[in-house]
Amino acid sequence: MDRIASVYILTGFLDSGKTTLLSRMIKQNKNKRLLVIQFEEGEEELELTASEYQKYKHLIYSKRELDTGFDVLSDEITMEIELGNYNEIWIEWNGMEPFSRLEEILLQRQMSLFLNIEKVIYLADVPQADMMLVQTGEGPISQIASSDVAFLREAKNPVLRKKFIEKLKAFSPSLEVHSCTNKAIAHELRKKNGNPVLEWIGWAAFAGILISLVPLFSRHGVPLMKAFTVFMGVFLQAVPFLILGVLLSSAIQIYVSEKWIARIFPQKTIPAMISGIIAGFFLPVCDCASIPVFKSLIKKGIPLPAAICFMTASPVINPVVILSTYYAYNGNIRAVLYRCGTGILCSFLIGLTFIIKSPKDFLRNDINTGNFCTCGCYVSGTSSDTFRGKFDQFCIHARTEFYTVSRYLLMGIGISTLFQMLNLTWIGTMGNEWLPASVFFMMLLAFLLSLCSSSDAVVARSLSGTSNFPPTLGFLVYGPMMDIKNVIMLHSYFKKKVIIRLTVTISVICYVVVVVLGMLGGGIVL
Numbered sequence: 001m002d003r004i005a006s007v008y009i010l011t012g013f014l015d016s017g018k019t020t021l022l023s024r025m026i027k028q029n030k031n032k033r034l035l036v037i038q039f040e041e042g043e044e045e046l047e048l049t050a051s052e053y054q055k056y057k058h059l060i061y062s063k064r065e066l067d068t069g070f071d072v073l074s075d076e077i078t079m080e081i082e083l084g085n086y087n088e089i090w091i092e093w094n095g096m097e098p099f100s101r102l103e104e105i106l107l108q109r110q111m112s113l114f115l116n117i118e119k120v121i122y123l124a125d126v127p128q129a130d131m132m133l134v135q136t137g138e139g140p141i142s143q144i145a146s147s148d149v150a151f152l153r154e155a156k157n158p159v160l161r162k163k164f165i166e167k168l169k170a171f172s173p174s175l176e177v178h179s180c181t182n183k184a185i186a187h188e189l190r191k192k193n194g195n196p197v198l199e200w201i202g203w204a205a206f207a208g209i210l211i212s213l214v215p216l217f218s219r220h221g222v223p224l225m226k227a228f229t230v231f232m233g234v235f236l237q238a239v240p241f242l243i244l245g246v247l248l249s250s251a252i253q254i255y256v257s258e259k260w261i262a263r264i265f266p267q268k269t270i271p272a273m274i275s276g277i278i279a280g281f282f283l284p285v286c287d288c289a290s291i292p293v294f295k296s297l298i299k300k301g302i303p304l305p306a307a308i309c310f311m312t313a314s315p316v317i318n319p320v321v322i323l324s325t326y327y328a329y330n331g332n333i334r335a336v337l338y339r340c341g342t343g344i345l346c347s348f349l350i351g352l353t354f355i356i357k358s359p360k361d362f363l364r365n366d367i368n369t370g371n372f373c374t375c376g377c378y379v380s381g382t383s384s385d386t387f388r389g390k391f392d393q394f395c396i397h398a399r400t401e402f403y404t405v406s407r408y409l410l411m412g413i414g415i416s417t418l419f420q421m422l423n424l425t426w427i428g429t430m431g432n433e434w435l436p437a438s439v440f441f442m443m444l445l446a447f448l449l450s451l452c453s454s455s456d457a458v459v460a461r462s463l464s465g466t467s468n469f470p471p472t473l474g475f476l477v478y479g480p481m482m483d484i485k486n487v488i489m490l491h492s493y494f495k496k497k498v499i500i501r502l503t504v505t506i507s508v509i510c511y512v513v514v515v516v517l518g519m520l521g522g523g524i525v526l
Contacts, residue, residue: 004116005035005086007106011143012123013095013132014040017153017180021123022092026056032087035059037077039066039102040094057084063094066101074105081114089115099142107396122147122168123180126155130164144171151180203410223421231417235410243402248283250398252296254390265302272306273351277344280314290314291486295493304358305351312350312506315453315480316343325476328457338469339457339476342513346477349509362498411488413450435470435518442471443511446479453480470518478510 008025010018018040026034037059057080061073081089093102099120106115122144133140144150150168155161165177178184210224217224265272276297283293294311298304315321317340329335451459460475482503490499 005081005089005114007089007091007115007117009091009093009102009117009120010123011093011095011099011120011147013125013129013140016095016123016125016129017151018092018095018123021121021151021185022090025090029088033085035080035084035086035089036092037061037089038092039063039097040092057086063097066094066097070101077105078111081111093143095143096136096139098139099146103146103396119149120147122150122175123153124150124164125153126157126161126164128154130160130167133167141171144168144175147172147175149176149178151178151185153180155179227417227421230421231413235413239406246292246398246402248293248296250296250394252293252300254394256300265306269303269305269355272303273309273348276302276306276309276351277313277317277347280310280312280347281317281319283314283318291489291493304362305354308354308502309347309351312481313343313347316340316347316477320454321457321480324454325457328461335469338473342473342477342517343480346481346506346510346513349513350481350505353505353509359498359501362495411485413485436515438471439474439511439514439518442475443478443507443514446475447483449479450483450485451479456480470514473517474510474514477514478507481510482506 010022012018019038022036022038026036033056035057039061040063059077059080065073091102093099105111106117120143152161152164155164168175168177207228210228214225214228265275280290283290290311293314294307297307297310322336322340325336325339326333446456449459456479457476460472487499487503490502494502
């Protein structure tokens with residue numbers, strides 16, 4: 001096959017309009033070479049003329065074939081796609097089957113070279129689907145969770161329509177819902193999902209062009225090479241920890257059961273918060289890695305305050321940070337103790353504030369509980385029992401999550417590079433004569449520079465030395481918990497109102513704690 005085929009998948013119950021839409025799409029794509037695969041025969045037959053059969057390949061599989069001959073069926077489809085050289089592939093999936101079974105076919109390693117899944121479309125006859133969702137199992141729910149857009153028929157009752165949309169949103173908050181009209185369908189099909197591999201190739205090409213222009217910019221006084229060096233320095237520091245965090249997040253999501261998590265984390269919130277802080281010590285991850293793990297802990301049922309304690313404590317008190325701080329301050333153990341102790345105190349207080357009023361519905365792209373992955377797949381209880389099944393799910397989850405989070409990381413690094421190029425170190429010297437002001441400006445500097453927590457101690461030491469440690473302590477504690485790249489990375493998982501609350505809470509508590517500690521007993525002295 002010498003081209004990448006666009007794949008469109010139709011899901012939904014029988015008689016939801018899948019076959020009708022499929023027939024319409026075939027008639028509208030007369031000039032394309034299409035492969036049509038039906039795993040369910042609707043009440044309306046898909047009629048193709050003899051001339052159309054020359055251009056369209058039509059495969060039909062019954063429910064029985066899907067159940068008894070899955071391996072043979074999968075091999076046949078794989079062979080057809082590899083040899084067929086199709087422009088588009090349209091799939092009508094069985095309305096009762098888990099979506100993960102279709103993923104087992106389409107997400108095989110050899111298939112990724114030939115396919116790009118453009119849209120997963122859920123169709124529903126509202127009265128029928130509303131009734132059947134209550135009576136059916138995981139299969140239909142997994143289809144909703146994996147869909148990009150839903151088209152609704154027979155939605156004349158506004159009350160029923162609203163309730164049904166709320167039900168869909170409960171399974172997939174990011175799902176776009178429209179009435180099933182020709183205009184809406186045409187508009188959605190014009191939208192193309194980006195290919196993450198091509199996106200990375202594009203960024204690499206852009207970087208290559210910038211590097212080639214370095215001499216030209218240098219002659220005009222633009223320090224492009226310096227900016228590139230700063231960007232790559234932060235990038236190379238952050239990416240290994242991001243990969244570690246994504247792998248840990250995927251391992252937690254796929255391999256760690258809710259029962260095991262429940263045994264490790266106490267059911268009561270306060271003990272769970274303490275467990276979260278302890279877990280933060282034993283996991284050598286920086287702030288870039290703690291956010292994906294934070295998300296996975298929440299999805300495994302860990303109380304939000306406990307997960308927040310992990311996210312805020314881990315980049316401050318883990319062994320790598322402890323060693324880097326010890327090295328930066330020439331073996332001064334008091335600097336390490338001040339940083340870790342203050343970080344633990346702030347982390348615990350931040351978690352406490354989320355006990356008072358815990359937000360609801362705070363995840364952005366998937367539901368709050370259950371086995372819905374950020375990659376959009378639904379890990380059913382039967383599809384991933386084998387080692388191969390779980391490993392495939394792990395790879396899919398890790399790959400997609402890395403693509404998702406890394407673009408936000410790049411945005412954050414780009415913004416922080418800009419601030420570093422502006423030489424904002426003078427901010428750290430502002431307010432030296434008044435402790436509250438100096439702490440504020442050092443925390444602001446930490447937020448803007450967005451340094452990796454595994455190396456920020458060296459920068460902090462160079463900014464203020466050892467004579468004025470309380471403001472530096474604010475830099476060392478607040479920066480790993482919240483900075484520009486953290487805010488942008490949180491945006492890939494969580495809703496805006498939660499990010500705002502988390503940012504404000506962390507900022508206020510870190511500021512108050514550091515100022516109070518700095519004023520007590522004549523201040524903190526190394």
